[in-house]
């Protein structure tokens with residue numbers, strides 16, 4: 131059975147789930163952990179995730195990653211850096227990441243080239259995978275498109291009360307929670323975020339054999355009518371407590387592709403918000419395909435889970451999709467930049483039995 135050595139880079143919310151996933155995966159072996167925080171340096175990987183010790187000690191030194199005998203690095207920092215990604219690839223380690231770049235060939239072809247060239251120089255492969263983007267936004271709608279013949283619209287909607295998501299970067303920088311309208315309008319990440327969502331729209335279009343001819347962004351938000359407690363601190367009355375992004379691509383083939391995220395810090399009744407929005411469902415994802423076949427695919431967690439468990443499981447899907455892709459990525463024809471359009475089906479792995487090839 132093929133077996134791969136893995137280095138975990140960054141241990142935030144997603145990185146910690148990735149560590150758990152690596153330790154349980156029958157084909158993977160954890161060989162190192164790279165952290166940023168001084169407090170985590172020197173800790174055993176098991177201590178970072180609250181399980182038994184593993185003998186793998188967290189280091190802050192990038193050279194430790196580059197000089198290691200790892201086959202693959204699971205790269206989970208915030209912010210991410212294309213230079214870091216290239217450095218790892220050039221050192222001859224495959225990279226899988228929940229960070230961009232999912233399909234940058236249209237939006238940022240220079241970065242696509244840079245990563246592809248670094249991967250080729252290192253003789254390895256690169257893949258972005260995750261939940262949304264990295265699953266809901268492109269892999270799953272493309273999978274279900276195989277049930278359709280004529281498609282007019284594909285719409286992906288993510289909704290969720292994210293009060294317990296503890297990534298300050300994602301909550302505040304990406305989702306504008308606690309920002310004023312002026313701060314949200316001037317968010318320095320705005321253009322980059324739009325490009326990131328357009329990448330997924332491009333992948334869906336190109337997977338369907340067409341291309342995007344025009345893009346559109348709509349951004350709406352609702353303020354808190356009282357102070358609201360979250361895992362990243364109090365969001366003050368009068369600041370953003372619901373953030374709604376809608377990115378759309380119109381294609382040559384007439385298919386409209388819509389990516390929508392509605393993140394809020396309240397329950398579905400929205401009593402803490404200054405106005406209510408018509409939210410399609412309390413939490414989870416809907417993939418809707420309209421055409422000669424009309425499909426609504428709802429993905430959710432069981433209602434008996436607590437809210438915190440649902441948020442944690444949502445973030446675990448991000449990490450586990452990356453982890454489960456590692457053997458495929460390491461075995462894929464290469465070297466170079468890979469996307470879901472290049473790889474075989476990513477599946478969970480619970481044992482060592484090898485199906486017939």
Ligand SMILES: NC(=O)c1ccc[n+]([C@@H]2O[C@H](COP(=O)([O-])OP(=O)(O)OC[C@H]3O[C@@H](n4cnc5c(N)ncnc54)[C@H](OP(=O)(O)O)[C@@H]3O)[C@@H](O)[C@H]2O)c1
Pocket residue numbers: 139140141142143144145164165166167170206207208209210228229259260261262263264296297298299300445448
């Ligand atoms: N595709 C998807 O579905 C999806 C979903 C969720 C998140 N993401 C992405 O996954 C990444 C991780 O998300 P997360 O929720 O785990 O975020 P997080 O909890 O904020 O963790 C980010 C980690 O980055 C490290 N870090 C600290 N300072 C840094 C710096 N200056 N430069 C680079 N890294 C630094 C820290 O690692 P240590 O704690 O080890 O020191 C920190 O824990 C983010 O880039 C996010 O955008 C993708």
